Amino acid sequence: xxxxxxxxxxxxxxxxxxxxxxxxxxxxxxxxxxxxxxxxxxxxxxxxxxxxxxxxxxxxxxxxxxxxxxxxxxxxxxxxxxxxxxxxxxxxxxxxxxxxxxxxxxxxxxxxxxxxxxxxxxxxxxxxxxxxxxxxxxxxxxxxxxxxxxxxxxxxxxxxxxxxxxxxxx
Ligand SMILES: [Cu+2]
Numbered sequence: 139x140x141x142x143x144x145x146x147x148x149x150x151x152x153x154x155x156x157x158x159x160x161x162x163x164x165x166x167x168x169x170x171x172x173x174x175x176x177x178x179x180x181x182x183x184x185x186x187x188x189x190x191x192x193x194x195x196x197x198x199x200x201x202x203x204x205x206x207x208x209x210x211x212x213x214x215x216x217x218x219x220x221x222x223x224x225x226x227x228x229x230x231x232x233x234x235x236x237x238x239x240x241x242x243x244x245x246x247x248x249x250x251x252x253x254x255x256x257x258x259x260x261x262x263x264x265x266x267x268x269x270x271x272x273x274x275x276x277x278x279x280x281x282x283x284x285x286x287x288x289x290x291x292x293x294x295x296x297x298x299x300x301x302x303x304x305x306x307x308x
Contacts, residue, residue: 174201174242179248180273182213182258183295184265194219194256194287194296197273198239199246207240210276213287217260224252227243229302238278265289 182194194213200206211219220235231252239254241247249255265271270286277283290298293295 175199175206175282175283176201176275176279177273177275177285181290181295182256182265182271182273182287184289184291185261186269186292189223191257191259193247194258195251196273196287197246197283198241200241200243203243205240205242206281207238207278209238209278211256212274212276212290213256213258214272215262216258216267216271217262218257218258220257221254222257223254224300235256236261267294268290292304 178197178199179195181193183192185192198206198208208221211221213219221237221239221241222233223236224231224233226232235257236254239247247254267289269289271289273285273287275283275285
């Protein structure tokens with residue numbers, strides 16, 4: 139009796155912590171309802187001289203019928219990664235850290251100049267153009283996604299991310 143009570147209290151604590159993900163799954167009966175996520179165009183820019191941070195971009199595609207919420211990212215060999223967004227405040231472009239980014243069901247979110255981006259700090263060794271570094275994405279339902287980030291130069295990144303209203307693929 140006592141054991142059961144303790145167990146349910148512990149469960150309640152855990153569940154309240156993950157309440158948003160629980161709510162998202164409410165009504166689903168499948169036991170393995172893992173979000174089907176795809177990550178593409180993962181790149182991180184080399185650090186510029188005398189700069190303490192650099193920036194990473196990627197696209198997360200959510201193929202599932204359940205929203206996915208990214209809460210954290212880590213990059214191999216970097217002490218710290220933050221999720222940032224750019225926003226316009228009173229006509230000024232402002233950058234701020236965000237707690238999470240939600241990718242709605244059957245939609246995608248691109249981390250790109252002027253929008254969401256990963257801010258990376260404190261490399262243990264310099265990032266070199268052409269390297270690949272393991273990127274881990276953490277989601278609020280406990281899922282993790284592993285991928286490789288390509289280290290690119292500022293020039294390559296600028297060339298790729300020229301503002302364009304059209305898709306320049308193919
Ligand atoms: Cu930033």
